Each structure stands twice: as C-alpha cells, then as structure tokens.
Amino acid sequence: MSKLTKKFATASVAFATLVSLAGGMSIVPAAGADAISDLQAQIATLTAQLAALSGGTSTTCYAWTRSLTLDMSGADVTALQTYLMGTGHFTFSGGATGFFGTITQAAVAAWQAANGVSPAVGYFGPISQAKYGTMCSTGTGTGTGTGTGTGSTGLTGGDGSVDSYSLISGLSNEEVGEDDEVEVAGLEIDVEDGSDLDFTAVRLVFDEGTADQDFEDYADEVAVFLDGEEVGRKDADKFNEDNEWTSTISLDDAVAEAGSTVELTVAILADGNIDTNDVGETWDVDFTSVRFVDANGASVSEDPTVAVTLFSFESFGTAADTLFKVTQGEDEDTVNDAHLVNVHATDNTDNASILSFNVEIEGTSDVDLDSLPINFDVTGNDNVDDMVAGISLFVDGDEVDNVDMTNDCVEEQAANSNCTTVGADETYFFDDMGLTLEAGQDYEFLVKLDLYGITDTGDLALGDTIAAR
Structure with a gap:
C-alpha cells in the first residue's frame, strides 16, 4: 500500500x-498507487444532465422514504434536483449535486408556489411528496421502497442502518514517513441485519497538534479504504485553513453486506520533502460524518461520535x-x-x-x-x-x-x-x-x-x- x-x-x-x-x-x-477521481459527483451530474436533455420529468415516480430539507444529502436529493431540472425550477449550472442547499430550497419553493402547495417555503415533506405523486408518471417502478429484495440500488434488503461505530485500536500514534502512505486511523463499523449499505462519503477534520504549518506542507493526499480496498482519495490541499482542515471524500463501490463488520480506514500520503523543522510534529483526525445508502435508496448521514486519533509526520528513516x-x-x-x-x-x-x-x-x-x-x-x-x-x-x-x-x-x-x-x-x-x-x-x-x-x-x-x- x-x-x-x-x-x-x-x-x-x-x-x-x-x-x-x-x-x-x-x-x-x-x-506506489495513483490517485483516483471523485466519481460520485460526476455520476450525479451526468444523471441530471441526461434528465435535462430528455426534456421533461422521469417516466417513473421516485419512492420517497423521508422528508427533505436543508443540509441533507443523498440519492433522494439527487432525484429531487433532477426532477426539478425537468420542470425548469432547478437551474444550478453544476447540475444535480445530491446536496440540499439554499439553491435547492429556493427551487422547491418555486415549484410549490407554481403547483399550489402551501406553505411554499422549500421544505419537501409529505404534502409536497403527495403532490409530486399526482404529477409524475406512474410507469413500472422498482417497488415502494418498503419491501425486501434487490432494488434499483443493487443492494439486498430493506431499511438499513449501522448498529455501532468504534475506533480501530491498532491505529493510533502512527508515524507517516516522507513519501510514504500509512493508515493513521480507522472505524470498525457493525452493519445491522436489515440491509446492505453503500457508504458514499466520509467527512474528515484534521487538527493541528504540535504542527504549525498548513496540512498540505506535510501531506500530499488522503485516501480511504474499506477492508483494505481503496474506495476514495483526495488531494491534501483540499483540507486547508479556509475550511478549517475539513473536507468530504466521496467513496466508490464501498458496499458492506447486511450483518457484517467492516473497517473503514484513512491513510495519509506524506510529502516527499518535509521540512526538517516539521519532522515529528503531530496532527489528529476526526471522523465527523459517514454517509450511506440502504437497499430502499434512503440516504443517511450520521456522526460516528468517536474520539480523535493522533499521528505524526517523520523522516523516512525514522518512520520506516x-x-x-x-x-x-x-x-x-x-x-x-x-x-x-x-x-x-x-x-x-x-x-x-x-x-x-x-x-x-x-x-x-x-x-x-x-x-x-x-x-x-x-x-x-x-x-x-x-x-x-x-x-x-x-x-x-x-x-x-x-x-x-x-x-x-x-x-x-x-x-x-x-x-x-x-x-x-x-x-x-x-x-x-x-x-x-x-x-x-x-x-x-x-x-x-x-x-x-x-x-x-x-x-x-x-x-x-x-x-x-
């Protein structure tokens, strides 16, 4: 690795x-290994563009499983944005992003006002979803989202959730050598029996311990692995002082079977020429959010609520x-x-x-x-x-x-x-x-x-x- x-x-x-x-x-x-691109965002954007090019709404109604509002994200938000692109209310130049922000809220409010949904405040709840159901086509769908089976997500099961998160005890106080890629922290995730889960993103926060330089002065890339297989990677300069060393890494093909226990780990690829004065300085990393989708298409973002994990940057000889x-x-x-x-x-x-x-x-x-x-x-x-x-x-x-x-x-x-x-x-x-x-x-x-x-x-x-x- x-x-x-x-x-x-x-x-x-x-x-x-x-x-x-x-x-x-x-x-x-x-x-060693090359960086991979962030596929999740590209897929969501292409989906929205195809919907817009088709000149209208989807021929199949989407089975909503929750109310949608500000700061939520997932496949259902992407579906809502795609639908509103077809109606002409969601005009964001970047297409469907899967994140419910103020632009999406304004688009929902405009759609509600145009279709007699009150109050038209941009909250896509039961009243709006019922109105949507009367307006969209009712062609052959994949189900109601409440049964058990293999649906459009490709996952097996129904409603899914994580039973528990815990830190991997063997990953602590790791030393990352120059130009070396080392796993520095990890989550042990127990998946409940109800459904397979597709982990789509993880949000990380890095915090200076004894370090006094920018994170990118120590690290080149941050990678995420599920049971040893790389599922996401991001340049270290995306974690910067402007966002308080915080960023979300989209994950690809990070599926955990129902009832299984998996390990989600974070690895740091260090810079190849760390300044002598920076050798030995420490950072810590915190998992602040994990996002997953179950077999019904419901997207959940939750804080694992685990402690931070400390690691340090070292010269190659010391680390190896x-x-x-x-x-x-x-x-x-x-x-x-x-x-x-x-x-x-x-x-x-x-x-x-x-x-x-x-x-x-x-x-x-x-x-x-x-x-x-x-x-x-x-x-x-x-x-x-x-x-x-x-x-x-x-x-x-x-x-x-x-x-x-x-x-x-x-x-x-x-x-x-x-x-x-x-x-x-x-x-x-x-x-x-x-x-x-x-x-x-x-x-x-x-x-x-x-x-x-x-x-x-x-x-x-x-x-x-x-x-x-």
Whole structure:
C-alpha cells in the first residue's frame, strides 16, 4: 500500500590520509498507487444532465422514504434536483449535486408556489411528496421502497442502518514517513441485519497538534479504504485553513453486506520533502460524518461520535525504522590508505581506485540510492578538473554511474550553473541513479578516477595529490 519516492539522508565516514568519504546519500523507498477521481459527483451530474436533455420529468415516480430539507444529502436529493431540472425550477449550472442547499430550497419553493402547495417555503415533506405523486408518471417502478429484495440500488434488503461505530485500536500514534502512505486511523463499523449499505462519503477534520504549518506542507493526499480496498482519495490541499482542515471524500463501490463488520480506514500520503523543522510534529483526525445508502435508496448521514486519533509526520528513516549504514570497504587497505598512482606520460590513466566503502541497509524497507556526492581536494594544482578527466562508481564490481564533469558539480554549479571554473576543492555528484538497495543486504562501493597524462589536456604534475571525502 505504500507509495515510496525520493527522500534524502546523510551518511558520513572519514578515511585516513589522502582518501576519505564524508558525503550525503539520497535515498528513496519504491513507488506506489495513483490517485483516483471523485466519481460520485460526476455520476450525479451526468444523471441530471441526461434528465435535462430528455426534456421533461422521469417516466417513473421516485419512492420517497423521508422528508427533505436543508443540509441533507443523498440519492433522494439527487432525484429531487433532477426532477426539478425537468420542470425548469432547478437551474444550478453544476447540475444535480445530491446536496440540499439554499439553491435547492429556493427551487422547491418555486415549484410549490407554481403547483399550489402551501406553505411554499422549500421544505419537501409529505404534502409536497403527495403532490409530486399526482404529477409524475406512474410507469413500472422498482417497488415502494418498503419491501425486501434487490432494488434499483443493487443492494439486498430493506431499511438499513449501522448498529455501532468504534475506533480501530491498532491505529493510533502512527508515524507517516516522507513519501510514504500509512493508515493513521480507522472505524470498525457493525452493519445491522436489515440491509446492505453503500457508504458514499466520509467527512474528515484534521487538527493541528504540535504542527504549525498548513496540512498540505506535510501531506500530499488522503485516501480511504474499506477492508483494505481503496474506495476514495483526495488531494491534501483540499483540507486547508479556509475550511478549517475539513473536507468530504466521496467513496466508490464501498458496499458492506447486511450483518457484517467492516473497517473503514484513512491513510495519509506524506510529502516527499518535509521540512526538517516539521519532522515529528503531530496532527489528529476526526471522523465527523459517514454517509450511506440502504437497499430502499434512503440516504443517511450520521456522526460516528468517536474520539480523535493522533499521528505524526517523520523522516523516512525514522518512520520506516531504516538505517543507511556506511563503513570502510573491503579494499580499504589498498584503496583508502594513502598510496601512489602511476600515471601515463601522455595518455589518460583510467580506473584508478580512490575510495572504497560498504553500505548496509538495516531495517525492513528497500531504499533507492538517487544521488551520491563526493568531495575532492587537490594539492599542487589549482583545479580538480585539471587532474581528473572522469569519475565512475562501481557497486559489487559493476559500473553503475559516472559523473558529467561539465555539469555534475556542486559549488561552481550553484554559483554559475556550470563547472567551467572549479577550484582545488570541489564536490561532484552521481545523480539520478535509481539504484535499489534491498533491506538486509550490504554492498561494496568503489569510486574510480580517470586521470590526465602528465603532458595531456590537463595540468597534472608529478607529486600532485588528490583526496576524496
């Protein structure tokens, strides 16, 4: 379930005399699931548009099971809006939304006034529903909504409800690592025997614990799962300061059978580059509303009335309990100790070993090594690139990457966006490596140089030294 992309850690080892390592390692865990669109709203809108294009009301009366008024939502509200679009009273440009707001209230009031329903105040109750029944066609329907069977909802049963909600005890104080997707809270829902239930939306409220930045500075996406299957997802920036970190996530194909117990969980996909000052800061999440539809088409929104659940954002290494361990390599005696390199008088001397180190991945998560910087100091010469023609990286004996000497430098590139005037102290880096290192394994790294000849393109002279850090 995790989505793992680039993240950065630092490892350092100092080796004796002329050859040492003290570099940053960029590590990333492996990639995961893509975001899905909010299908519920699209379906409701398309339904309304089709009804409007048909030029009139539905050929089948809708079986109302409750009175409709402000702040209610569900399939029956969508049906009412669709009907009023056909009569010309509901003209909202967004079509049927399934939410009974002030626009719907005004549309109902206009319809009531036009059809002699009093009082015309926008409350769609028994009197209005009776009037509706005398006006709509009475073609073959799917039932009255009071029986038991498989109706137009595709659900089995009749009237349905939730017997109880409780928090999943195993989801508490979870740590969400950079670019990781972690379940942070969940509801255990006991469905009564009367009907299958289709959960259509959940409303969440995030609240700052110790956090002092916007929610989107920590998280990329919020996902909802039913018994381990993803049923909804939303960008984290939809939970913002303007709405007090509150938003509703529409759910798709989130059906629970009558008499069953299901788990509705919330997962957070963290940002891939959480600010160092924000690491360890806490948020909590509250389930403030769950909406479902039963086999009769009745839509119910209710507050589960459970406590909030705390979680925190951490660096990848902390959250995944992963250690990127760097030690001396197996060739330390012949490579890392100060040694002489015999260079050719006129031609390049290739693959001169300068740095050997071992990397071990301790923990349970694979990591991707994305970038590896190496710092070089030269004496007897003014510039690193007057001595070095190329830099290569070998892992377990295989060449995995090499440096672009004209672009892959740090200090000079930061100042001038090129590597044309590097000095005697310069950091070059292996970049975009995409090298996966498996958990529990160790790897031998070896850095090799191509050195100019004494009378070649560069300015190398006998007695010059170079150290790698």
